[in-house]
Amino acid sequence: MTTAMLPNAELVAHMKEWRQNLDKDDRWCILINADPDALASAMALRRIILPRVHNADIARVNEVTRPDNLAMIRYLRIPVRAWQPEKAEQYTRFAMVDSQPHHHKAFQGIAFDCIIDHHPLPPNGGCFIPSAPSLCDIRPGLGATSTIMTRYFQALRMRPSPRLATALLYGIRTDTAAFERSGDEDDFRAYQWLSRHADNSLLRRIIRSEYLREWLPLFSRAFRNLTDCRSNGAFAWLNEVNSADLLVAVADFFTRVHDLKWIAVGGIVGKTVIVIFRGDGGRDIGRLADACFYDVGQAGGHRNLGRAEFPLEAVPADMRPGDFVLKRLETRKLRPQSTPNDTAPAQGQPAAKAKPESNGK
Known part of the structure; x- marks a missing residue:
């Protein structure tokens, strides 16, 4: 399993060899838990393999309900199906991109014959994979899988279309929270490179599609409670909501409130009771989520x-469920640092990666 950032020369050789060995008669399915990073990465992988295989479809295992994600699919014409x-x-x-087999x-x-991801490995140090994939590139040090896909394009000397570049740019932007939450030099360089090829007008339209009007009563309820x-x-x-994405949207909104160190919605x-955590980095929110609800x-x-x-x-x-959650938030103590806390869904899906369909993990 490849888990570290490869040197450029080795990356080029590895990717070219893998791509050259693709069979023109194969029919590929790229499975994702759809969020911006996953959608963009799937779109990129499809572009890489499509000229060398019979066909390549993108399929999502979750519902897409967030307005910005729906706008991304619509404006960038991403061919994703259920x-x-x-x-x-x-x-x-x-x-599989932007996920690991145990995530859903x-x-x-x-x-899986190909796994590309940036989320932490499970506690035992490896994925639960039925058979060894021919390409497995997992880099927990990066802020987004879109960064890995951008490196692939650079290594293969492929130029992304404006729509694909916009998708990858948005994938990096959301998973790093515009570099406020995470991201390193590789993410930043990929973002800069993509900026030269992206369609800024499309990007603005996607970014501005953040809330649905019917969500506004939920914000009012959150303010009161x-x-x-x-x-x-x-x-x-x-209380009762139609989708976890509504909780994510409210939690993300509260991160903009001055002097609010962390929020749980x-x-x-x-x-199912779902709790979405967001924080400013002063407190390890993933560990807090783990401590309160791991049992x-x-x-x-x-x-x-984080997410529980x-x-x-x-x-x-x-x-009452709300009282149960609040009591645990106020009284539970963190478990020892050595205890893994990245085994639960934290950006919006059951038993999934550390992020939901929400934009930002």
Whole structure:
């Protein structure tokens, strides 16, 4: 498994060899948990392999509901469809970008031939992969998978179209929060290079598509229910919502409030309690999410963002779900630093990577 940033010469050789060995009769499916970084990376991988294979489809295992993500798909004409497991037999090869096999139940049992990602490896140091992929490039040190894909284009001397460059640029922008949350020199260089090829007018249209009008009552509810929590943090309980993306949108909004160090926004989606965490980096939010909810469900994330999910039935019968969440936020202690906290979904999907469909992990 390739997990480190390869030197340029070795990267070029490895990518060219892998690409040259692609079979023109193969029918590829690129599976993603759709968010901007995943959509852009899938779009890029499709561009790389399509000239050398029979066909390459992009399939998502989650619903896309955020207006900016819908705008991205629409304006950049990303050919993504919903994943239908019953049609798996029509493909001969599977690829995954911006995820790992243990991130989503829909990925289980699929033999991936290509895995490209930037999220942390699971605690045991390796992915649960049914069979060894011919290309596995996982680089936790990078801020976005779109950066890896940009490096591939540079290595293969391929020029991205304005729409693809815009997608990759937006993927880096969202996953690094415009370099406020994460990102290193490689991410910044990729961003600069893409800026020369991207369509800025399309990028502005996507960025401005942030909220839906029907979401506004949820913001009002969050303002009314906002409760101070330990260490200059706050908690807002929204009760029942249609999608976790609504919780993400509200949590992201509160990151812009001056002197609010961290925010947790919780709600019920179906029969699952979901809590979205965001922070300014002063407190390790991923560890906080883990400490509060690891024993009732899945919880974890990164330093600046986290997510917890647990079944509604885990809430004691004599407590309201919002009170249960708040009590744990106020009383639970962090587990030892050595305890992994990146094993839970933190940017918006069940048992998934450290980010949801939300824009920013």
